[in-house]
Amino acid sequence: MRIALGGIVHETNTYAVQSFGMTTMDSFDVRRGEAIATYAGTRTFMGGMLFAAEANDHDVVPVLHAFAQPSGTIDGEAYRTLRDDLVAGIAAAMPLDAVVLDTHGAGIAEGIDDLESDLGQSIREVIGFDVPLISTLDLHGAITQEMGDLYDLLLGVYEYPHVDMYERGIEAIEAVPNLVSGEWNPTTHVERLPLLLPTSSTTIAPAGDIRDRCLELERVEGVLRCAFFHGFPFTDIPAAGASVVVTTNADPALARAVAQQIAAEVWDRREEFRLESLTPEIAIRQAQRVIVERGGPVVINDTADNPGGGTPGDATHVLRALIEANPENSCFGYIFDPQVAEQAHDAGAGSTIEISLGGKHDDLHGSPLEITVYVKSTSDGRFVYTTPMLAGARANYGPMARLQMGGRGGIDILVGSARSQVFDAEVFSLHGIDVTRFDLVVLKSSQHFRAGFDELATEVITADSPGLTTLRVENFDHPRVDGPRWPIDPEAAWVAD
Ligand SMILES: [Zn+2]
Incomplete structure (x- = not known):
């Protein structure tokens, strides 16, 4: 089979425009043609696609893959350039048996609220509806529903942390012969729920239970796919919210019935998705208690400043509370501050410097910390992930430094030059920090870190604060949504039609 591969991947946080402005072309890691093969051997969607294509001896045409860290709305011209390049590459590769894409589902460009439908429409104009289109x-x-109609198959991850991207990539390729032969004649029902859910790991209830129910119903005869999409609450577009997406083999009534069955369960359990919002001070006190009772390392995650959700990555609320509590033997990884990283590199290991750290992009994420630190070491910020979510993929956080503050055991603070959440302990190891020997490990992430830290942590405690990915989704106005949304609006109601 001759299959074109490509994608435009962006999770857009429309509120993040206040911190960094629009997402421009410079923010994208664009790989064209054979450069896409650099994803081979990584536990990513594209890694899975490349593996399955080779294993099944398909003739692959890698076209264009563009990924940017979650951030504000994409500049309209930047998106159109990427889209048109991808579509032109697909047109040039015709005739094709299928087009397989990697997209996010929460992409928004200036004037385009549904990037994935816009992209699907543009590709359909070239390949028609006879060539399968999968994402x-x-x-x-x-x-x-527009996406459901434009794509033959929508293969969302089931897990959060997204440890199954690689497997979904394999499935996307393995579905091609079934679609080409006509054995599968898919029809998709998208049941939208008026819910803006706070971050919800599938490692625990209720999201884990809902995932299990989806997998159970996927075994029903005729059901090809059943997945619960949590949606992204930090975005103000008409379709913002959660959804259940069910694809059946030519049975629209079954697709609708299964989707509504899951939707009813999600709706009934919506209160369970609300997590306790602990201030940084309380989270640190709780952690200290656990350390005394059961030992470390206890992991505190700074959920409100998760660059993986479009935040600046330089919020100081949690770090400030940590410095004030001054617990023994603690480390913080990491804060985005290229200026301080450069200052540390210029001064060099062994020097003591006065810095103004973080809090530099907006008013929401705290003010800079004026502190004196010892430069323990510096690095190039490059390493390879080991988390089951991204194993094999290369990270590059730019120039980094390990800074130390006084206190009895002291606090080790990592500073980086590129925005990212922390996925595993490798960024600490890079700077000589064995997290298992620390009592308290504080990091910026909402859930993905769990895949790399759950096994080594005595306990995980989530700290919340003002921030673009706070647990308090009701803090954000959503004037553009196409109806009431729970939990902001008590009138929000889901009714099966
Ligand atoms: Zn996600």
Whole structure:
């Protein structure tokens, strides 16, 4: 089979425009043609696609893959350039048996609220409806019926942390012969729920239970796919919210019935998705208690400043509370501050410097910390992930430094030059920090870190604060949504039609 591969991947946080402005072309890691093969051997969607294509001896045409860290709305011209390049590459590769894409589902460009539908439409104009079009997706996508109609298959991850991207990539390729032969004649129903859910790991209830129910119903005869998409609450578009996406083999009534069955369960359990919002001070006190009772390392995650959800990555609320509590033997990884990283590199290991750290991009994420630190070491910020979510993929956080503050055991603070959440302990190891020997490990992430830290942590405690990915989703106005949304609006109601 001759299959074109490509994708445009972006989770858009429309509120993040206040911190960094629009997402421009410079923010994208664009790989064209054979450069896409650099994803081979990584536990990513594209890694899975490349593996399955080779294993099944398909003739692959890699076209264009563009990924940017979650951030504000994409500049309209940047998106159109990427889209048109991808579509032109697909047109040039015709005739094709299928097109397989990697998209997110929560992409928004200036004037385009549903990037994935716009992209699907543009590709359909070239390939028509006889050539299968498949896309993998993130479970934080805002899925619309238009997407369901444009794509033959939408393969969202089931897990959060997204440890199954690689497997979904394999499935996308393995579905091609079934679609080409006509054995599968898919029809998709998208049941949207008026819910703006706070971050919800599938490692625990209720999201884990809902995932299990989806997998159970996927075994029903005729059901090809059943997935619950949590949606992305930090975005103000008409379709913002959660959804259940069910694909059956030519049975629209079954697709609708199964989707509504899951939707009813999600709706009934919506209160369970609300997590306790602990201030940084309380989270640190709780952690200290656990350390005394059961030992470390206790992991505190700074959920409100998760660059993986479009935040600046330089919030100081949690770090400030940590410095004030001054617990023994603690480390913080990491804060985005290229200026301080450069200052540390210029001064060099062994020097003591006065810095103004973080809090530099907006008013929401705290003010800079004026502190004196010892430069323990510096690095180039490059390493390879080991987390089951991204194993094999290369990280590059730019120039980094390990800074130390006084205190009895002292606090080790990592500073980096590129925005990212922390996925595993490798960024600490890079700077000589064995997290298992620390009592308290504080990091920026909402859930993905669990895949790399759950096994080594005595306990995980989530700290919340003002921030673009706070647990308090009701803090954000959503004037553009197409109806009431729970938990902001008590009138929000889901009714099966
Ligand atoms: Zn996600």
